[in-house]
Amino acid sequence: MPRTRKRRDSSGDIDQFHFQDIHEARAELAELAARYGDAEEIPEGTQDHDRWEAAETFVTRAQERVEELRELAARPGCTEGVPCRTRPRDNRPGSSREYSAAMRVIERHRADELSDASREKITAAFDLARSQPDGAETRRLAEWVTVTGDPDYLTATAKLFSDPEYGHREWTREEYEAFMRAKNYQRAVGVYGTGAAGAFLAPFQLNPAILLTNDSTVNPIRQLARVEVITSTEWHGITSAGTSAHWTPELQETTESTVSLLQPPVPTHKRDTWIVSSIEASQSTNISQQVKDLALDAFNRLESTAFTLGSGTNEPTGIITALDGSASQVFGGASIDRADVIAFQESLAPRWRPAAKFMAALEFINELREFGLMANSVETSLVVEGTPYPKLRGWDLVENSEMDKDSSVPGANVLVVGDFSNYLIADSSNSVYEFVPHVFGSNGRPLGARGWYSFGRTGGDVIAPGFKLLSAGTS
Known part of the structure; x- marks a missing residue:
């Protein structure tokens, strides 16, 4: 730029x-x-x-x-121009100088550098941080945006991408100062690397935590889930199953309503990728863009599986993993039919229905299309084609190729329904690129190649009972 x-x-x-x-x-x-x-x-x-x-x-x-x-x-x-002494000055974290500086950094980025979806993702992170009274999270987010979004930091790291061993010798004074500010922040948040050329925080424009958004991915869970950007390694929130309200006559004691407030943590897990190129290719002027694109594609495919089937151990907890064996699981017949699907939709609690969507593998979606279309049947199909998704009994039906495909297999998990904002994805802001100047072969000799090791942290889990899972019965 x-x-x-x-x-x-x-x-x-x-x-x-x-x-x-x-x-x-x-x-x-x-x-x-x-x-x-x-x-x-x-x-x-x-x-x-x-x-x-x-x-x-x-x-x-x-x-x-x-x-x-x-x-x-x-x-x-x-009123503007009139001193206001009746109320104290607004000293909320969101009104801080650091926050304003971060917002200016975001606004200065062109659309081809930072999509509207990425801007909305960062703004949502600030909205959540500003709701916390001490302002610590707002300051951390603002410093991260300011130091990694500095244009001088981007050009400094671009020179390192093209020439990791000597690129720093070409830095201007502004680039050196920008890189050192980012390094100081990196040390403060405890993100380290061990590569020969050291590890550095991903510039704002190359950061997977920002660029992986719901409109730039083929990952169906990320498209629909609630996504939060955090500066720590674990998301903490408060959820509940809700409470009850009552009509109460005057001068009569109110009815007791007990509500359990839950604090479900969503830990983040390290995800990484190793990218190798020939020395000749690594000297390309746009190598940083190529490394970023390859890393994003690798992380997208990795997450697509984890957010669906992840075990929760050293990887996110997938939505199927969270629902399988829980009270949210519903069993149909040994061969799931039209009646099973209708009953399954109606089993979702009314509070979750306004934003509910279905999710299934394409093979089962095609099976649903055939329900009611057999020979001599007068019933219409359960599925109506539409944009951007087909409709199953009026609700969007989203494809997820990681789910079970054959409903004739006992216990197969073939259909999910619910409000997907109850699946939370936590993206840690501190993504890192680390350079390895020489890649060696099995005999210990150089291959004439260089490598980039990119890593960051993300997590995911169901945080509220807003889903149902339809599984094939055993008999």
Whole structure:
């Protein structure tokens, strides 16, 4: 991403450019970024240089203005321009300078660097962190976004990707300082590596924890589940099966309602991948993008199985693993039929039905399509084709190739229904890339290849009883 070298006397140059709103300024930045491509800087003294600085300044000031208005809106009775002494200043963690700086970093990234889904994922993480009173999680998230989202950190790590042994000698002062800020944060959160060239945190634009989103993956569970980004190694939340309300006459003691608040932890587990390329290929200018794409594809396929069938030991607990053998399991006949499916849908508690979806392997989905379509049958199919998913009795039917496919096998787990926000995926923000300069063969001699070891942490589990599992009966 091109950038400009800030000049102390540039304010007079950029005042000639005017923008109607933040969208126009962002469009200007996108146009200049596309024009200069991979260039590190826009030449100083050019009109494009001043246009970039003017647009970037406009976006920064607009974001600061938005934060000011948000703080003002959160203080009832206060008016802009009038001192407000009736209420204390809003000192919530979300109003901190660190939070505002992190939001500006996110806004500066182009759409091709950070998708809308990734932005929403980070914003949701901040919303959750700001609900915690001490502000520690907000500060950790903000520091992570700020240090790994710095453009100088991205260019510094790009030089390491292309030349891990000597790339640091090409760093500018800004790149060196950005890399050291990220290193200090990495040490503070206890993420270490042992490679010959050391391990470094994934830049924001290359981080699987951010790039693995529900609209960029073929992983069906991640598409539907609740996803949280955390800075620790375990997610903690509070859930319950709900409580009861009552109609009570005046001056009469209320009816007791006992509710059990649960704190189901969702631990994260280490996932890693090993990528090898020839020395010649590793010298490509876009090797960092290629390594990122390969790592994302590997993690996607790994997670697809784990979120469905994972044992919970050194890997996430899959949704089938969590439901199999629980009170949520429902058995149909030895040969599941139309009546079994109808009864199964109706077994889901009413509170979970508004957002409920079905999930099954394609083979069983095709079997469902045939229900009611046999010779001499006047019944219609249970499945109606639709977009983006077909409908099973009015609810979305999502394909998951990891589930059991043959309903004639006793005990086969062929169909899940429920509100998938009750399956939680926890992604730790601290993904790491580590470089190995020489890969050796079985005889201990170099192969003429280099390797990248990428690792991070993720976890998953059912956190509330909002599902049912249909399994084939034994007789």
